[in-house]
Amino acid sequence: MPEGQTSHRYVVLHHTGIDEPHFDFMFETAPGSPLTTFRLSQWPEIENTEVTKLRDHRRAYLTYEGDVSSDRGRVDRVAEGEVMVVRSGSGWLLQHADGRPFMTLEPLGGSDAQWFLRLLDVR
Numbered sequence: 001m002p003e004g005q006t007s008h009r010y011v012v013l014h015h016t017g018i019d020e021p022h023f024d025f026m027f028e029t030a031p032g033s034p035l036t037t038f039r040l041s042q043w044p045e046i047e048n049t050e051v052t053k054l055r056d057h058r059r060a061y062l063t064y065e066g067d068v069s070s071d072r073g074r075v076d077r078v079a080e081g082e083v084m085v086v087r088s089g090s091g092w093l094l095q096h097a098d099g100r101p102f103m104t105l106e107p108l109g110g111s112d113a114q115w116f117l118r119l120l121d122v123r
Helices: none
Strands: 007-014 022-028 035-040 049-057 072-088 091-095 100-107 113-121
Touching: 022 049, 022 072, 035 113, 072 100
Parallel strands: none
Antiparallel strands: 007 022, 007 072, 022 035, 035 049, 049 113, 072 091, 091 100, 100 113
């Protein structure tokens, strides 16, 4: 890991038992931060794609699997790990611990909700 960089945890949860099953990609932006969360149609994303930014989620989802409160389906962990999170303009660059790019996330136009995800390396 480059000098002065710290790693941040991420998780991908498969959200089922609802009208539109999807994947939630969540990551820390700082140690102890709420989880920045994006809704994905599949994991891993095969192509660069538009994704929806959701409200930040509680850190408990880094380790939680099971039923979601108020009968809102179930989540199961399908991926997890650590990445370096670098602010890149108005978006983020996520890198593996050895500095290899993992993914970029950039807002589309003036929308707060619609973002563009480019998956670079999921190893």
